[in-house]
Amino acid sequence: MNDWQGKDGQMTKTIKGISAPLPLANVDTDVIMPKRFLITITREGLADGTFADLRFDNEGARRPDFILNKAPWTQANILVVGDNFGCGSSREHAVWGMRQLGIDACIGTSFAGIFYDNARKNGLALPIVSHQTRDLLLRFADDDNGAEIEIDLINRTITAGDIDAPFEMDPATQTALIRGRDDTLDSLEHAGAIREYEAGLKSKMRVSVIK
């Protein structure tokens, strides 16, 4: 039996909304969050930077042909993406920005490892589906009626019109998304085990950096 109860009783069981197709493969975190938005010491203020070079031209005007600038996808909170989404730099700013832009989930066939872990820490769901399902969802998302799709995090299924497909998500990520708890605080509950591990290390195995 899974313990999905959040600390405050809150759980995210489903994500519903309009999906936008972003079929390009290898969308990297430089494209998701260009470096000029990274010179900051806070997590806030990153919505404008998200996909900035795709959304805006050199003069700062919206590119009318970019999917997230067109109705109904201006309201999209779910992206259907190409292979290997989120590759490149470890910058968590990419995920912070996507959340601030209102993105709750990206459905794809594969995600880069660091991006995947960053997403989990910030409540961005990344359901992994087969190429066939992804291509069906791309076509569905392209439908300009803006029909909603639903991601069921408990049962790991996606429903979109006639499409009813399972997705992959490791149990730890699934639990983290549903419960929305703080990994750092949760891990400190294992402080005893960490101290025990450290006690077993020989002195020569403890790094001590010269200041």
Next chain:
Amino acid sequence: MSRTLYDKLVDAHKVCDLPDGDMLIYVDFHIMNEYTSPQAFSGLDTKGLDVWRPEAHLAVVDHVNATRSNEPHDAASKLLIDNLESNCTRHDIAFYGLGDQRQGIEHVVVPEQGLVTPGMLIACGDSHTTTYGAYGALGFGIGTSEVEHVLATQTLRYKRMKTMRVLIEGDTAPGVTAKDIIMKVVQVVGAGGANGFAVEFAGSATQNLDMAGRMTVCNMAVELGARAALIAADEITETALQGHSHSGRFTYNGESWHSDLEAVFDKEVTIAGGDIEPLITWGTSPDQSVPITAQVPVASDYVTPKAKAALARSLNYMGLTEGQSAQSIEIDTAFIGSCTNSRIEDLREAAKILTGRHVAAGVEAIVVPGSAMTRLKAEAEGLREIFEAAGFEWRPEAGCSMCLAMNDDIAMDGERVASSTNRNFEGRQGRGARTHLMSPAMVAAAAIAGHLADVRDFK
């Protein structure tokens, strides 16, 4: 039971299993930079947490600093640099700032200071932390939330990955470098081909590499999606560990840091060393590369409409035409630097090509040594004179610089750069900038020719 090097490293660092299926693993050493750590420190403040073991961390300024001088070039970069220093002072963490003789690109500094030994687990808020696999250590990049997690607990939540072995067998030809080897691997495996895998590089061509070459290979393994890259520790590793600041202060003995002979990998890839030529990237993903003797692809090389469209998009961004010969691509800028290729060995290779030659008219050529120590060593060897006589600008300070253009080294819209760096993404070196990845010697050759050129033609 036979185990891979990766499994040995994970087993040695496992603290405990967690109820949700993850495990906690112990981080021996953690490195921070000024741009992915500020929000981790403020997270500690918000939650009222202390740093678990301050002496196990090092902070280095490298991403946003100017390399023309040791003064920040603007207020925004100064804010990040000052913020890191004050966070380190507050938490009693070692800090190598601007003007410190130990400062430089984090992944150049760490081996130089003897801070990596076989068997360690190293994390850093930078994807190129895979570099440390060159020493038989498990290094991997983490996000800022995980930086906070390491600071507060000295551990990470971790899932064991699948294993892939890439065998590069047989000698490589003269002119073929470690950079060409890893670019070939990225081309063969693909940009996301190793997602979910820890990759071990083996085979005679890997074993024959010196430590600088092994670091180049492991560094760029993240470009095929590998979260970790490894090379077995051997005599070359042992020799490299001698004589650094931290050597002898700590070692990670107790295991033989190589895969057992009978160890089974989830996936095996074999590449013949003799098949590798000096490579250049033509597109906007590191796996879009061709030999310098070849041509940019044409639409008929691809089957699906999606692949043809991707080719068209890349060529449009890069300002190239289908079937154009690689050597006809004229460059505006030559850049030698980055955590992939800015070590003393890289500078020596480039200097060999530059000796007695001069950069072509109209080409701006820049070299940013990877660390202050690297620069001083290069200057003592006379490399600075060779670079400057050839028309290269020799930067007095170290940092990532034009690799990702977070400082004032930003390529202009449409500017074409021959670059010894690791990523040719759209906008990586500046909005609209066009990056061609290659070895440092190939960058030197391109700077002299004014267009992409075959290093083997420069005897």
